[in-house]
Amino acid sequence: MRVLVIGRTGQIATELLPRLAAAGHDPLALEPPDFDLTDAAQVAGAFERFRPEAVVNCAAYTAVDKAEEQRAMAFAVNATGPRLLGEAAAGAGIPVIHYSTDYVFDGAKDTPYAETDAPDPVGAYGASKLAGELLLHLAQPRSVTLRTAWVCSPHGGNFVKTMLRFGKERPEMRVVADQHGAPTFAADLADAAVTLLPRLASAPAGDPVFGVTHLTGAPYTTWHGFAEAIFAAAARRGQPAPKLTAIGTADYPTPARRPTNSRLDCSRAAAVLGIPPADWREGLERCLDQLMKDPAA
Ligand SMILES: NC(=O)C1=CN([C@@H]2O[C@H](COP(=O)(O)OP(=O)(O)OC[C@H]3O[C@@H](n4cnc5c(N)ncnc54)[C@H](OP(=O)(O)O)[C@@H]3O)[C@@H](O)[C@H]2O)C=CC1
Numbered sequence: 254m255r256v257l258v259i260g261r262t263g264q265i266a267t268e269l270l271p272r273l274a275a276a277g278h279d280p281l282a283l284e285p286p287d288f289d290l291t292d293a294a295q296v297a298g299a300f301e302r303f304r305p306e307a308v309v310n311c312a313a314y315t316a317v318d319k320a321e322e323q324r325a326m327a328f329a330v331n332a333t334g335p336r337l338l339g340e341a342a343a344g345a346g347i348p349v350i351h352y353s354t355d356y357v358f359d360g361a362k363d364t365p366y367a368e369t370d371a372p373d374p375v376g377a378y379g380a381s382k383l384a385g386e387l388l389l390h391l392a393q394p395r396s397v398t399l400r401t402a403w404v405c406s407p408h409g410g411n412f413v414k415t416m417l418r419f420g421k422e423r424p425e426m427r428v429v430a431d432q433h434g435a436p437t438f439a440a441d442l443a444d445a446a447v448t449l450l451p452r453l454a455s456a457p458a459g460d461p462v463f464g465v466t467h468l469t470g471a472p473y474t475t476w477h478g479f480a481e482a483i484f485a486a487a488a489r490r491g492q493p494a495p496k497l498t499a500i501g502t503a504d505y506p507t508p509a510r511r512p513t514n515s516r517l518d519c520s521r522a523a524a525v526l527g528i529p530p531a532d533w534r535e536g537l538e539r540c541l542d543q544l545m546k547d548p549a550a
């Protein structure tokens with residue numbers, strides 16, 4: 254299948270491209286400076302030239318704090334972008350796979366969020382991502398949005414790499430222990446897209462495979478719990494571990510607010526998509542093994 258991948262060097266795209274090729278697909282990946290998702294003419298041009306049979310959108314504006322100042326930019330990439338893709342995909346009669354975030358929720362609920370819970374983002378990034386979901390599915394109902402959280406991989410910027418970098422430089426790390434969620438490895442999200450593609454090609458509008466589905470790793474933890482696991486795994490590989498201190502969100506002020514409860518209920522992914530949550534502790538081991546082999550990744 255000719256698969257148009259928006260984004261090329263981001264976390265999910267980096268994991269997805271080799272998997273698409275290995276599964277016998279023909280992927281074309283586009284990203285700046287050659288391609289701008291927010292430009293309608295460029296999106297239309299890409300569809301005309303490549304004639305894709307499916308689209309996977311791995312592109313996003315993911316700088317959560319910077320988005321508070323660069324709201325217009327965040328909305329252009331995260332809301333207008335998916336709308337343009339949805340319109341082009343609907344015109345071509347092809348399905349879309351898209352990724353969204355736990356940050357669409359305010360975090361006030363005290364149990365995991367289901368797809369039926371009302372989103373109410375507390376920051377610009379979450380608001381822009383929510384707008385993108387709505388606009389995409391309005392334009393092309395034959396779309397799947399995988400709402401995920403805390404994405405990590407050996408590539409690009411993420412919490413694992415931040416902890417490893419600071420952990421080498423600092424004797425003590427202070428990490429918030431009152432934000433709950435589940436890390437998700439980009440490799441597992443890429444696998445999900447590869448699993449879904451053949452099914453989407455033949456599924457008609459209205460098929461339950463389409464729509465928003467929660468998909469994160471398991472089990473639930475906190476950022477502090479995740480940091481503990483990262484430093485324990487690094488220590489097993491001979492890396493020095495800093496002293497790790499649990500703090501509250503109030504002790505770690507940031508420009509953007511983040512939800513206290515980021516836990517997503519992933520039972521729909523298992524039941525409807527046949528994709529159960531992957532154990533992030535296994536993803537972490539593979540990620541660290543890869544980073545040890547190629548620290549520049
Ligand atoms: N990272 C996380 O913790 C989470 C991510 N997600 C979602 O998962 C998806 C993938 O995230 P992730 O892989 O981490 O993202 P990254 O930040 O690693 O990569 C984003 C990619 O988007 C590209 N991009 C940005 N602007 C444009 C544009 N205008 N046109 C084309 N491409 C553009 C970037 O290119 P360039 O580098 O050149 O700007 C980059 O390659 C996103 O939808 C994100 O919202 C959901 C939950 C958590």
Ligand SMILES: Cc1cn([C@H]2C[C@H](O)[C@@H](COP(=O)(O)OP(=O)(O)O[C@H]3O[C@@H](C)C(=O)[C@@H](O)[C@H]3O)O2)c(=O)[nH]c1=O
Nearest residue numbers: 315317354355402403404412415427428429476505511
């Ligand atoms: C670096 C650091 C962060 N923290 C806190 C800040 C924050 O609450 C949490 C995670 O930090 P990050 O900067 O990785 O957080 P953030 O960039 O908000 O991560 C989010 O990115 C977007 C794209 C998403 O969609 C979300 O699912 C989520 O992964 O840890 C500490 O407590 N101590 C530290 O030393």
Ligand SMILES: [Mg+2]
Nearest residue numbers: 315316317411
């Ligand atoms: Mg970040």
